[in-house]
Amino acid sequence: MELRQSEILRYAGFRGHTPDEAMLKKIEQLKEEILSSVTPRSIFKDVTFETFGDESFFISGVAFKSRKLTSQLKTAKRLLLFAATLGPESDRLLRKYSVSDRSKYVLTQAILTEMIESYSNEICDGLAEKYKNEGLYLMPRFSAGYADLELTAQKSFFELLDISKRIGVTLNDECLMTPSKSVTAFIGLGTKPFCTKNGCSACDKTDCEFRRE
């Protein structure tokens, strides 16, 4: 798996600066430890859906409400439900460094964040390749909590994909996921390549410390 150094440094708070050699070595050692002990897993399910008006859509009778996602889905043929996690060992590493070495704690946090992102991209790239043969294109990942899709949508999403049983991610009462390094997303399957702004440029919070230029 390719981990983008620039992203790791951004998450760790280097604010565009290059760390010194000792720090870079530390990062390399941590990457090695993490890659050898963390096992990422993912699942997806290819489903049909029906939109209902401008702000809802249904999957197997289960409703989801979001004007933004519903509008995206207007041009989609089907939908992928996607979930990925770095598993419980990633949280143990964080616990370990939170008590024993605080700089490694922050660096581990940064590496894991990049790892789940990069892993999800890798899996989705594979899916994109597969669906291209069918003439379908993946839309950007759209997760509960984005824009006007409430975080509580996670509950139904988890049931539809049987996430807890299959990759061991669970929800707390506030719909936050454990292990912490986990991702779920709706991915529309459209008939044309999807092109829109996404990532930082799609976000309204312009004063964010971690915003990419």
Place this chain on the structure above:
Amino acid sequence: MSFLDKLGKEILIFDGAMGTVLQKNGLLAGELPELWCFSHEELILNTHKAYLEAGADVITTNTFGANSLKLKDSGYTTEQVVRQAVSVAKKAVSQSGREAFVALDMGPTGKLLEPYGELPFEKAYELYAEQVKAGDEADLILIETMGDLYEIKAAVLAAKENSSLPVLVSMIFNEDGRLLTGADIKTAVFTLEALGADAIGLNCGLGPAQMKGFAKTMLKYSSLPVFVNPNAGLPEVVDGVTCYNVSAEEFSDETEKIALLGAAGVGGCCGTTPEHIRQTACKCKQIKYKPVKEKHFTAVTSYSKTVLLGEKPVIIGERINPTGKKLLKQALKDGDLDFIAAEAVKQTDKSSDILDVNVGLPGIDEPHLLTLAVKKVQSVVDVPLQIDSSDITALEAALRVYNGKPIINSVNGKQESMQSVFPLVKKYGGVVVCLTLDENGIPETAEGRIKIAEKIINTAAQYGISKDDLIVDTLTLTVSTGAENAEVTLDSLDYVRHTLGVNTVLGVSNVSFGLPLRESINTAFFTMAMQRGLSAGIINPLSDSMMNAYYSFCALSGYDENFESYIANTTQSQSVTNEGDVTLKSAIIKGMESKAAECAKKLLETAEPLDIINSEIIPALDEVGQGFEKGTVFLPGLLMSADCAKAAFDVIKLKIKDSGVRQQSKGRIVIATVKGDIHDIGKNIVKVLLENYGFDVIDLGKDVPPERILEAVKENDIKLVGLSALMTTTVVHMEETIRLLNRECPEVKTMVGGAVLTKDYAENIGADFYSKDAMGTVRYAERFFENK
């Protein structure tokens, strides 16, 4: 005939899927299948009957998720659902006219247990206990599709303590042969045998072809009957519907092969149908079952891995033990579990295979503290633990919450000791340290100690504890009080290991007590003991000379191929790199942790503790802090310096403790991540920095309800509270907390931080200060307490 009369005597046929059958009949995603025992009783009854007619000897109740968490909003209680499901299954058996058994089915709770998730072990136990009690009409309990050893332990204890039915445990392994929480098959086998399961198995996740290899591994290690219930292949999604595509014929060809490997039971899981089971029964019932052979391993396990004793000697880290350690004593009195956790990490970084955990101090609530310490340590390291206490209540409390098969330290030859410790070993499982002393003290001769070892081994057998689960400690006595002491210890050790065939353990360092250059004697004695048959040494793994002796021994004894371990681990006395004159201040600024502690030690020879803090540490922290604020130092660098300052403080604290001078606190602050939120990195960083700057921090952790924060504020007379929240959805709880504090303790100020917060937002929810980073919090706290 009872189920146990048949288990492990012939090949038993288990039933197939229930869930996927219900889905075919219209069960929707999110609907609770367990409730169909009421709404679709006929369908459930007929499904059971179809499996019985197909030849199943064991049918499982439709109760996979029938726990109070999942049934919360269903309108039914666990008791109602379980009783109904068991009665439907029993009806099916009686109508079928077959002799078959009803298994009370229990699956995962659906929540991850602490420390991975939020469900406390004790709560998981209660959830299972409810199901067990309601299922008392069943013939056996089947705990299945389990992916976490800790959750399995909660379920098995609940089953054993609330019923006398046989308990079978079946697990779901990933393609890589590991459980969700990391245990490999071998580790799962040893842990479940220790817990007293009657049979163990594999189910779900994989098809029979993929499961065959795993079954073989399980049979290699298990002394218990093994049963295997695969899916009808791997799930495939076609048009949004999950399908399992292995045909009944193909499925039964594979299950037949699994039965030939030695499985005591076969059946099916997701996607299997009565036809899969019928063909499986046809083929497997003809096979003559060969009963499983007893295996002989001395194994201890953590949540994820196994350490075998009796091969290469292993290292048990001794440092979590307050005897002679002032800082640890203080940490225990303060309930500072992070200190203990850090001590654990240090020892595993130095390749300890197992860690001893002892928190015995006069006047301390040992059962409570030992439980917390075990929970904390096992949440940060992945090695097995040796639970060490002379307080039998503490021992039991800790054994209960331990995740794996531990070493239990210890039993001795006194009747009273054996009578109280062996029942715990039997119940919770473990390898127990046997001290060769009894009512008459420690025998002076090797023969005397061997006699006690034999007595302990024989008594253990009466409790059903095999000698595989014993490690004998022939007791290290101080050589300075008797020159023959070492020889007696080693002679008896040699005999126990090679003649009695029982593994051995020694605490090593006692041998040199009262002598100069103790390490020199210790390493020699340690090497001699390994040569005579020591299976495990309880030593200080931070001692380079002890570890070098260990690596040298392993290299010379053929335990270290190509001397890899020796070359990788042996440390020479650190070559002094020319770093010029390092002062404490520069060590902290540069983030050189070991140097910082060293410099602090040196300075203490000539300077007063408080002077060192004021003239070296604080200026260093200030310089780094200002660099951070200016953007020339970055978060990881800031924290490296913070850890260095902490290392120096630890050294200085010791001295201050000795001198009796009380260190002035700059003020006490409560910090917490608010209710519902589990993101605590920001809060943890703030804590480290505040402590560095001399504040006392009461850290309430994450997901903390407003009431608990208020309680802590009142209890400790707190004037400043720091709150963190990462999500828009949890900021509401931050607001709620501030409102509560304003109402109940209007004089208390709040400072807040977190990714979604802004200055305006913070003002809106009534916070007194918004901090954009950790240093901001320090500066505000400084201003706050200066003005007071």
